[in-house]
Every structure is written in structure tokens, then in C-alpha cells.
Amino acid sequence: MNSPITVYVPRDASALSLGADKVARAIVAEAKARNLDVQLVRNGSRGLFWLEPLVEVATPAGRVAYGPVKARDVAGLFDAGFLDAGEHPLALGLTEEIDYLKRQQRLTFARAGITDPLSLADYIAHDGYRGLKRALAIGSEAIIAEVLESGLRGRGGAAFPTGIKWRTVAGCEAAQKYIVCNADEGDSGTFSDRMVMEDDPFVLIEGMTIAALAVGATEGYIYLRSEYPHAEAALQATIATANAEGYLGDDILGSGKAFHLHLRRGAGAYVCGEETSLLESLEGKRGEVRPKPPLPAIEGLFGQPTVINNVISLASVPIILDKGGAYYKDYGMGRSLGTLPIQLTGNIARGGLIELAFGITLRELLYDYGGGSASGRPIRAVQVGGPLGAYLPEAQFDTPLDYEAFAALGAVLGHGGIVVFDDTVDMADMARYAMEFCAIESCGKCTPCRIGSTRGEELLEQIIVARSEGPQPGRIELLKSLCDTMLGASLCALGGMTPYPVLSALNHFPEDFGVSQDAAEAR
Amino acid sequence: MATLPQRFDPEQYQAVTREVLAAHRDEPGALLPILHDIQDRLGAVPPEVLPLIAEDLCLSRAEVHGVVSFYHDFRASPPGRVHLKLCQAEACQSMGAKALTAELQEKLGLQLGETRPDGSLTLEAVYCLGNCACAPNAMLNGELHGRVDVEDLLDLLEEQEARV
Known part of the structure; x- marks a missing residue:
């Protein structure tokens, strides 16, 4: 008997929202009916959402993709011999060669769509936890030096240098310090946090653990919005695994250092994405904003020094520790260094996640990647940076994605979400x-x-x-x-x-x- | 999501509340997890349980009420057996969510924020489900559906009503 052929059907919420579960069930049933040995893996999403559900098959030449697949297409795919990369109208060739994906620079999202998000073995086999091991070896000061060197700025929207925040907390004397992950991704036009948590949750856990080592925190919270049930399930499962395998808990990898990670669900308040409001909510209060100062780094959760970072900021830390701050800093322009996971959404033909070095223009994103509007009508305006971001007209589409270039226009890059509107918008x-x-x-x-x-x-x-x-x-x-x-x-x-x-x-x-x-x- | 009772048995909700409070006894700042657990089990946070929570956490009833009423998620009575949330945020608007909502409201004879008197259906607004590249979006009894139109939604509702 031949070894089973591996078929991948994403478990990401976007794929599920377009029928991925039905496709997965149809593949299993069809394989059984045809007496074929298929091993189904529920991977994360590659973020090419106009092609979801994107089914992939492992072949000797690499993974080949078919999409968008509906359950009713499955029998035809088997007829076409898709298990041997057979020709079919939905065939897309080698996944890695799809132009939209091939042209990206995936650092934070290096594993998204490739691995089974819930598998620690898969995570480790794809360079996971290398950053944590190095962090344990080099210690607090050197970790912070790497993050400073990388130029990483908060990806939640405020773009404050992550390393400076960490250095402030590390410098505080306190009996208890906290790491808080702001996973209250409420901006319309954004889903990169959700993708990290559903498609590669261990990278967030690893990033938070490194932050804890850097500043001397032993407790951490992920504050997750309630609209993300799939992310909640993925985090619950992976936090349990990390605890069981010694990557979280009282003694991380035998280092004697402790880090306990808790998952908290928000309750539908957009304002809790604001960091002080989030801290109030974690303390069990109304999510009302606190005046600053004091900064959360000095008086944060329960009045203690607290690192509060966005999901993407924390998820970018493992690769910075693994490959070094200088490697990360090589991407980007000016004072916007590294990569930005851009989310191309709304009225766009090819919407999805595009991770690239800072500096690409809106026009390239909208037309080269996005293929113009979904409706086929002219694009009239885009809103960048969520509900609090400015609308940009066509005259500004040549602006490079760079914090300072956007600020000069009275606009913001925010969390990297772009919502596209055609000429019917009022x-x-x-x-x-x-x-x-x-x-x-x-x-x-x-x-x-x-x-x-x-x-x-x-x-x-x-x-x-x-x-x-x-x-x-x-x-x-x-x-x-x-x-x-x-x-x-x-x-x-x-x-x-x-x-x-x-x-x-x-x-x-x-x-x-x-x-x-x-x-x-x-x- | 479980089928939710429309009326509470006071003994049942008090017992549930005590169990939930006991489970969170040593947790700092546990009010939100407590409220979520109660709502997950009862479908709502009935106003009658607020004094129990207040006493247990050494808070005033006003403070607990203030928290419950601050957050959009917490409700005083359970939603309909079928619970449809329609996204009203910008990305969904760019793909016609407003017209979709208007048409669906008319077809169902129900406005956003309303529940049918027989408790069969609740229609609600939601602001972003994080699926903005596949707009417009809806969430039906906790399941996300992307690129929906009115016919899709009516089919899904029929399917769901048959199920519950």
C-alpha cells in the first residue's frame, strides 16, 4: 500500500466562512468512496482570501493549490486526479509560485498556511521556538538590545518603539510585572491579529514569553475580542499544549523562569482596544480610558509595571530574536523598519494578507496585488488604518506605506488595514x-x-x-x-x-x- | 450554542451563579470572565444575579450593574433561538451591507436589535467580524459566513431554524 497523500484544507475562520468544513468533509468522503489513502491536515490560511477555500496537495514537486473550492467541486477534483497535481479549472499550480504570495516578504507570517496551527511539532519543525531558546541564552539586556536594534514599532497603530517600552518596564522595580497582549482587533478592515492567533498561535505565545523574560514578568494576559471564537479555541488549545510541554508555566524549558499565560475574552467594546481602557477591563471594570501619565509601563495592570503590545508586535519578536535585530531592520524605509502585514479588504477583487517591507505604494497594492475593485467600477477612496483612519482619494494613491509619509498627509497607517470603496460610495x-x-x-x-x-x-x-x-x-x-x-x-x-x-x-x-x-x- | 431558555428558574440561575463565582474565586479582576461564564450557561446575565455577584466580589450592586451595562455583549434576557449578527462596519459597507441589511429587515419584518415575540429569531448589528476581505459578513449562532447575499441569509436562517 502506498503512503497516504496529504491534503490541506484551512481551518482559518475566513476559509470556514466560505465553506471549508464542507469541502474537508467532502474530500474525506470521496477518498473513502474511491478507496484512496488521504491524510487531511487542517492548516492555517495563506491569506489569499479570494481563493479560499484553498485546497493544497503535497506532491514530490511541492504543494499544489486548487481554489476557490466548493464542496460540489470535490468529485470533479478527484476525477481530474488532483492528488497527483492533475489539471483542473481550479488548479493554481505550485502554491509558493502564486504571484501574490511569491512577491511577499513573510517574516511574521512565515508559517501561516503552511503548518497545522495547533501542532507544536509542526511549529518547531518550521523554526518555531528558536527565538525563545536564544532569548534564554542571552538574557534580559541582550533581548531588549535586539528588539531596539530591529527598529520594531508597535503594530497596533500608535507605532511606539517596542524596545523602549520594554526597557522602561525592565527598569522598574516591582514585586509583580505583567505582559498584556492587546488582541482586541476591532478595526474594520483588519484581520492580521486574528490570522496570527488562528493560523500560527504559538508565535504569539513565544513572543509573549520572550517579552516576559526581557522585563522580568511572570504573568501574562491575552485580551481577545469576543467576535473571534475560532481564535479563542486555537489559543486555548495551544496555551494548554505549551504548558504541558514546558514552554509555559513554572519552569520554562528548565531555565527556572516562570511565565503563566491567561486568556481573557472581551465583551464587545471597541474602546477596549485602547490600552488603558483594556487594562481597566482586565481588572474587571468598565472599559473607561485612564488619563496618561502614568504610563502603563510604570503603572499598568493592577497598578504594576506592564508591557502592553499588539498581537503583531509580539508575534514579530520571535524572528527578531532568532535572526537578529539587524536582519529585521534590513526591511523597510526611513524610520519604518521591518515588515507590515497589510490587509487589503472591502471592495477589492483580490483581498487578503500582504506582508511586505514598508515602502510599497497604495497604488501597487490596489492594482498590482488587489486587481482593482471587486465590483469592476473605479476605486474612489480607500480608508487606511481602521475607523479612525483618514480616507485617501486617488490623488494620494502614490503615497508609500510609511508611518511618517502618512502622518505628513494627516493620515495614519494604523494597524495596516485598507478598506477599498468604489465610485458608488457616499x-x-x-x-x-x-x-x-x-x-x-x-x-x-x-x-x-x-x-x-x-x-x-x-x-x-x-x-x-x-x-x-x-x-x-x-x-x-x-x-x-x-x-x-x-x-x-x-x-x-x-x-x-x-x-x-x-x-x-x-x-x-x-x-x-x-x-x-x-x-x-x-x- | 445551546438552545436557550426564555424564562429563568430563580433557583437554577442562583445555583449557576454560585458555581461560576466559586470557579473564579482566586482570580484577580475576574468580573468579565464571571459574567461571560454566566451568560454562556444561561444565555444572559439576569439582573437578579447582580446582588449575588456584588456580594461575592465585595463590590456595590451599582458597580456590577455599571460593568454589565457598559459592554455590548451582556444581555439581560436571552437572544432568540436563532441569533443573526450582521456586520455594519466599513469594509462590509463597501460591499453593500447597508442595502443588504435593509432588504433583510424588510423580508423578515424585524429591525436590527429586535427579537421576534416568540423568541425564534434575534437580529443584531455587529461591528467587524475580522473577515473584511470576504465582505459582507454575518454570524449565525456563532458561525461566520462570508460574502453573503439576502438569498444566502434566508437559506441559512431556514436551515438553522430547522435545526434548533
């Missing part, structure tokens, strides 16, 4: 929605955000109703003044950045607000 309505979302999600602590968002939504409703009757300079002035107050006087980014999408929509698309282009430029 930008005044998107501005109204930004205010509405802020009103729904405001924690209520500060007045500019709590009241400003509601007044802003009302004002934009009035503008939309009256826009066909000609310019309304009074309302537009009032909106700008309100945005100015929110920008300057809000306690956190929710109220403070909601004006970004509102003002960018107004400035770049004044015609949607009943203001002529000329009139807008004159102001």
Missing part, C-alpha cells in the same frame, strides 16, 4: 457613520468624545439632508470647529481621531457634502 454618509460609530463606542469618560460624536452625527445628518439645496457654510464651519475640539481635547484616540475620517472625507470629496471643489480649496 463620502458624506461615511463621515456620518464615523461619528455614529464613535457615539456607539465612546466610553463616556470625556465630553468631546461622548457629546461631540452625537452632535457630529446630527450635524452630518442635517448636511446630508440639505446638501442638494446648495452650500451650507454655517454647518460646515460648525463641523470643522467640532472636529477641532474633538481632536484637541479628547482623552484618547477614539474621540481624538474620529475627525480624521470626517475631515478627510470633507476635504477630498467636498462635492458629496454639497460644497463645490473650488469653494473647499479656497478655505
Whole structure:
């Protein structure tokens, strides 16, 4: 009897949302009916979401891909001999040779889609836990030096240098320190955190463990949003495995160092993605924002020094420790070093995860990778950086993805999410929605955000109703003044950045607000 | 997701609450996990259990109420047996989520945030399910569905209603 042929069907939530479980069941049933020996592996996703469910077959030449596969295609795939890389209309050739994937620079996502996310053996076989071993060998100061050298900046959106945060916590004297992972990925247009947690969860656990060694923390929390049940299951399973195998717990790999990792589920509050609000929530309180200072690095969770980092920041640490800060720093431009996992979403033909060095332009992403809009209509606007990010018009599509280049435009890179809109979008309505979302999600602590968002939504409703009757300079002035107050006087980014999408929509698309282009430029 | 009772037996919910509180006794800042565990088992956090929680955690009832009411996830009564969440965030809007929502609301005779009087269906808004490259998205009794249209959703609802 021949050895079984390995077939991969992703277990990632996106693949599941498009029927991957049905495809997997159909493959098993069809193989059995045909008396073929197939070993099914539920891998992570490669992040080529227009091709999901993406089925792969291991062949002597490498893994070959078929997609997007529906359950009803499965019998035909067997007929076409897909187990021997047979020709079929859904055949995509060698997975690694798919242009969209081949042109990427996958560092943080090196294993995503390749391994079985729940298998520690698979993780280790693909260079996993090499960073932790080196970290244990070199000790706290040298770990922090590597992270500083790498130039890694917080990938959650604020882009604060990770190494400096760690150095601050390491320098604090305290009986207890904490590592907190911000996995409250609430921004529309983002899913890279979710992909790490579902498709390669050990890399996050390893990154948090290295952070703990660096600063002398023994307790850690992952604060995960409740909208991610698959990520929760994957983390529960892998944390249990890591504990059982000595990668977490009282004595990490026989080093005598302890790190206990806990998983906490959020409860549907967007504002808890703000770090101080998240800490309040972890303490069992309303997720209201704390004034800063004190910084969480000095007085964080339960008043103790706390490293709080985004999933992607922490998941980038293992490769930095494994290959060195200098290796990571070689990617990128200016002060934006390393790679950024970009999420191309919304009205786009080929949406997915694109991990690349900083510096690629929006235009290359939208057209070379994304293939233009999904609807086939012209792309009119993109929102970069989540609900608090600015809208960019076509005139700005040549901007390179770089923190400073975006800041110069009054925009943000944020968590690397790009939402694409075609020419049917009503930008005044998107501005109204930004205010509405802020009103729904405001924690209520500060007045500019709590009241400003509601007044802003009302004002934009009035503008939309009256826009066909000609310019309304009074309302537009009032909106700008309100945005100015929110920008300057809000306690956190929710109220403070909601004006970004509102003002960018107004400035770049004044015609949607009943203001002529000329009139807008004159102001 | 289990089929959820529409009415609580006070003895049952008190017993569940005590069990949950005992399980989290030594955990710092455990209020959210406690509330989640109660809701996972009862389908809701009934207002009647708040005094029990407050006493156990040495908090005031107002503090516990403040936390419960802060978070969108916690509900005072269970959702319908079929629970459909429709994403309303930007990426889904770019793929027609607003028109989809309007059409579905009309076909079902139910608005976002409402539950049918017979407890068969709850329709709810959600802001991002993390599947933004496959918009528009919906979550049906905890299962994610991508690139949905009205016909898909009506089929899925029918299938789910038959199941529960």
C-alpha cells in the first residue's frame, strides 16, 4: 500500500466562512468512496482570501493549490486526479509560485498556511521556538538590545518603539510585572491579529514569553475580542499544549523562569482596544480610558509595571530574536523598519494578507496585488488604518506605506488595514457613520468624545439632508470647529481621531457634502 | 450554542451563579470572565444575579450593574433561538451591507436589535467580524459566513431554524 497523500484544507475562520468544513468533509468522503489513502491536515490560511477555500496537495514537486473550492467541486477534483497535481479549472499550480504570495516578504507570517496551527511539532519543525531558546541564552539586556536594534514599532497603530517600552518596564522595580497582549482587533478592515492567533498561535505565545523574560514578568494576559471564537479555541488549545510541554508555566524549558499565560475574552467594546481602557477591563471594570501619565509601563495592570503590545508586535519578536535585530531592520524605509502585514479588504477583487517591507505604494497594492475593485467600477477612496483612519482619494494613491509619509498627509497607517470603496460610495454618509460609530463606542469618560460624536452625527445628518439645496457654510464651519475640539481635547484616540475620517472625507470629496471643489480649496 | 431558555428558574440561575463565582474565586479582576461564564450557561446575565455577584466580589450592586451595562455583549434576557449578527462596519459597507441589511429587515419584518415575540429569531448589528476581505459578513449562532447575499441569509436562517 502506498503512503497516504496529504491534503490541506484551512481551518482559518475566513476559509470556514466560505465553506471549508464542507469541502474537508467532502474530500474525506470521496477518498473513502474511491478507496484512496488521504491524510487531511487542517492548516492555517495563506491569506489569499479570494481563493479560499484553498485546497493544497503535497506532491514530490511541492504543494499544489486548487481554489476557490466548493464542496460540489470535490468529485470533479478527484476525477481530474488532483492528488497527483492533475489539471483542473481550479488548479493554481505550485502554491509558493502564486504571484501574490511569491512577491511577499513573510517574516511574521512565515508559517501561516503552511503548518497545522495547533501542532507544536509542526511549529518547531518550521523554526518555531528558536527565538525563545536564544532569548534564554542571552538574557534580559541582550533581548531588549535586539528588539531596539530591529527598529520594531508597535503594530497596533500608535507605532511606539517596542524596545523602549520594554526597557522602561525592565527598569522598574516591582514585586509583580505583567505582559498584556492587546488582541482586541476591532478595526474594520483588519484581520492580521486574528490570522496570527488562528493560523500560527504559538508565535504569539513565544513572543509573549520572550517579552516576559526581557522585563522580568511572570504573568501574562491575552485580551481577545469576543467576535473571534475560532481564535479563542486555537489559543486555548495551544496555551494548554505549551504548558504541558514546558514552554509555559513554572519552569520554562528548565531555565527556572516562570511565565503563566491567561486568556481573557472581551465583551464587545471597541474602546477596549485602547490600552488603558483594556487594562481597566482586565481588572474587571468598565472599559473607561485612564488619563496618561502614568504610563502603563510604570503603572499598568493592577497598578504594576506592564508591557502592553499588539498581537503583531509580539508575534514579530520571535524572528527578531532568532535572526537578529539587524536582519529585521534590513526591511523597510526611513524610520519604518521591518515588515507590515497589510490587509487589503472591502471592495477589492483580490483581498487578503500582504506582508511586505514598508515602502510599497497604495497604488501597487490596489492594482498590482488587489486587481482593482471587486465590483469592476473605479476605486474612489480607500480608508487606511481602521475607523479612525483618514480616507485617501486617488490623488494620494502614490503615497508609500510609511508611518511618517502618512502622518505628513494627516493620515495614519494604523494597524495596516485598507478598506477599498468604489465610485458608488457616499463620502458624506461615511463621515456620518464615523461619528455614529464613535457615539456607539465612546466610553463616556470625556465630553468631546461622548457629546461631540452625537452632535457630529446630527450635524452630518442635517448636511446630508440639505446638501442638494446648495452650500451650507454655517454647518460646515460648525463641523470643522467640532472636529477641532474633538481632536484637541479628547482623552484618547477614539474621540481624538474620529475627525480624521470626517475631515478627510470633507476635504477630498467636498462635492458629496454639497460644497463645490473650488469653494473647499479656497478655505 | 445551546438552545436557550426564555424564562429563568430563580433557583437554577442562583445555583449557576454560585458555581461560576466559586470557579473564579482566586482570580484577580475576574468580573468579565464571571459574567461571560454566566451568560454562556444561561444565555444572559439576569439582573437578579447582580446582588449575588456584588456580594461575592465585595463590590456595590451599582458597580456590577455599571460593568454589565457598559459592554455590548451582556444581555439581560436571552437572544432568540436563532441569533443573526450582521456586520455594519466599513469594509462590509463597501460591499453593500447597508442595502443588504435593509432588504433583510424588510423580508423578515424585524429591525436590527429586535427579537421576534416568540423568541425564534434575534437580529443584531455587529461591528467587524475580522473577515473584511470576504465582505459582507454575518454570524449565525456563532458561525461566520462570508460574502453573503439576502438569498444566502434566508437559506441559512431556514436551515438553522430547522435545526434548533
